[in-house]
Amino acid sequence: MQEATTGDEPQEPFDPLSTLPMPAGPITVQVDPQGHPVTISIAPSFMPPMGGLESLPAHGLFGFGDPTAGEAERSGPLQAVLTNLEKALGELGKRVADFATNVATLEVTTYVSDSLATSAAGQGGQFPDARRRAYTSVKFDGDTDVIVPTDAGQLDEALWQIHRDTVAQAQAHREAMLKIVAELVSDLVPGIK
Amino acid sequence: MTSFTFVGPGTDDELGVWQPLRPTAAPRDLAAATLEAVPSEGLPPDAFVWQVAFSADPARNQRDLAAVGLRLDAAEAAIPWAARRLDGLARGQQLRPDRPEAELASWAALARPSGPLEAWEDARPADVALLALPDFQAAAAQTSAFFGRLRESLRHLAVVQSTFDGLLAAHTVVTWTGDYRTAWQAGVTGPQAALHLQAVAVSMRTRDAWLRLGTTAVTSAAQLAALFAANPLLALPAAYRFVRRIIAQLQELQPLPVPTT
Numbered sequence: 001m002q003e004a005t006t007g008d009e010p011q012e013p014f015d016p017l018s019t020l021p022m023p024a025g026p027i028t029v030q031v032d033p034q035g036h037p038v039t040i041s042i043a044p045s046f047m048p049p050m051g052g053l054e055s056l057p058a059h060g061l062f063g064f065g066d067p068t069a070g071e072a073e074r075s076g077p078l079q080a081v082l083t084n085l086e087k088a089l090g091e092l093g094k095r096v097a098d099f100a101t102n103v104a105t106l107e108v109t110t111y112v113s114d115s116l117a118t119s120a121a122g123q124g125g126q127f128p129d130a131r132r133r134a135y136t137s138v139k140f141d142g143d144t145d146v147i148v149p150t151d152a153g154q155l156d157e158a159l160w161q162i163h164r165d166t167v168a169q170a171q172a173h174r175e176a177m178l179k180i181v182a183e184l185v186s187d188l189v190p191g192i193k
Numbered sequence: 194m195t196s197f198t199f200v201g202p203g204t205d206d207e208l209g210v211w212q213p214l215r216p217t218a219a220p221r222d223l224a225a226a227t228l229e230a231v232p233s234e235g236l237p238p239d240a241f242v243w244q245v246a247f248s249a250d251p252a253r254n255q256r257d258l259a260a261v262g263l264r265l266d267a268a269e270a271a272i273p274w275a276a277r278r279l280d281g282l283a284r285g286q287q288l289r290p291d292r293p294e295a296e297l298a299s300w301a302a303l304a305r306p307s308g309p310l311e312a313w314e315d316a317r318p319a320d321v322a323l324l325a326l327p328d329f330q331a332a333a334a335q336t337s338a339f340f341g342r343l344r345e346s347l348r349h350l351a352v353v354q355s356t357f358d359g360l361l362a363a364h365t366v367v368t369w370t371g372d373y374r375t376a377w378q379a380g381v382t383g384p385q386a387a388l389h390l391q392a393v394a395v396s397m398r399t400r401d402a403w404l405r406l407g408t409t410a411v412t413s414a415a416q417l418a419a420l421f422a423a424n425p426l427l428a429l430p431a432a433y434r435f436v437r438r439i440i441a442q443l444q445e446l447q448p449l450p451v452p453t454t
Contacts, residue, residue, distance in 0.1 A: 077324070077333035078426050084340035085429065088407060091347040095369050102370045111376040117361045127364075127376045159377075162386045166373055169390050173397055174371040180401050187408045 110134040134163040195257035203338035245392035275439035283416035301420040363389040
């Protein structure tokens with residue numbers, strides 16, 4: 001309970017930091033891609049001095065559980081932000097691990113269908129009802145496997161050109177992905193710059 | 194006019210290129226939504242679908258792709274620029290006299306914990322005023338939808354479909370590691386194939402830009418947390434909104450593509 005004051009008591013020098021509640025501290029997301037646990041921590045760049053538990057604001061960390069407002073009203077928007085952020089970072093962690101595992105080979109496959117609208121792609125993006133006409137596999141060590149499209153024993157020049165253009169684009173995209181994954185790891189994993 | 198659409202959460206695209214297609218029902222996951230929202234049967238069940246509908250006019254198709262390329266160029270330049278400006282804000286550098294900085298500063302002021310005297314007069318938590326602001330509520334909802342969409346785009350295979358004058362011409366599946374599997378309609382022409390590959394490139398550039406936007410928002414929010422000390426999570430919608438505004442500013446400044454006809 002607050003005690004009555006006269007206003008004549010000696011005043012402590014005002015310290016603006018003393019008015020700050022304890023910050024929420026680092027946001028930590030743990031993912032476990034392929035059995036290798038990874039923790040991503042994002043810490044505020046400025047951490048004011050921590051008080052004891054009594055310095056916690058009544059509404060708690062991240063504004064959840066405020067007794068003066070409805071839960072949905074107060075925590076709804078931020079709860080959704082936090083939930084989706086954690087899920088996105090978790091998915092990103094898995095994808096970075098996938099990328100590191102499977103980056104050694106690049107595969108480009110070209111199919112042709114007489115009725116593309118009904119050539120259903122199955123799980124994993126394969127096209128079981130379309131004809132595979134061309135294929136290229138490029139490994140990091142330079143090994144390359146190629147299947148070229150032929151028509152009545154002759155190279156199908158038009159389709160082969162389309163396939164080669166697709167391979168060139170896939171290689172450019174792979175380079176862009178390498179760059180972006182390096183940036184992500186540098187930005188999100190502390191200590192890597 | 195060429196239309197660029199995807200199936201996923203949100204009401205718009207931060208890059209100003211794509212229009213989201215809302216799932217037709219409330220599905221448990223996007224895979225189900227994808228199958229319901231997209232009329233073609235040729236989709237894998239684990240797809241994040243990008244659709245580009247070209248017209249029958251080759252010149253118009255090229256013009257529209259050029260315009261989209263310029264918007265992506267501007268967005269790709271804007272994201273690191275926004276990060277630098279947010280870094281300056283977090284370090285207490287003098288504010289640029291610009292609207293994004295002014296809005297962020299006003300939001301931070303609303304989220305500042307009150308001093309002892311004010312706290313005595315008004316015992317509400319310090320973040321109530323900001324959370325009640327309609328613009329902030331909108332930013333929080335957009336931030337949430339954005340991270341939901343980012344997650345879905347990472348979680349599923351990317352599928353890019355191109356139609357010409359309403360007819361499906363190509364269908365490319367891109368795995369997260371960059372493998373391409375493309376099914377072409379028999380008889381597709383070289384120019385149509387080239388346009389489809391450009392559509393795939395636009396889709397992947399968009400996904401990459403979303404990733405950069407997401408990481409910039411998160412890292413910048415962590416830097417800005419001290420300005421939103423009442424609740425550091427408030428900095429995330431603020432940083433996301435700031436980056437969006439910088440993207441929009443740069444896109445407004447870019448020249449329009451020269452008409453080809």
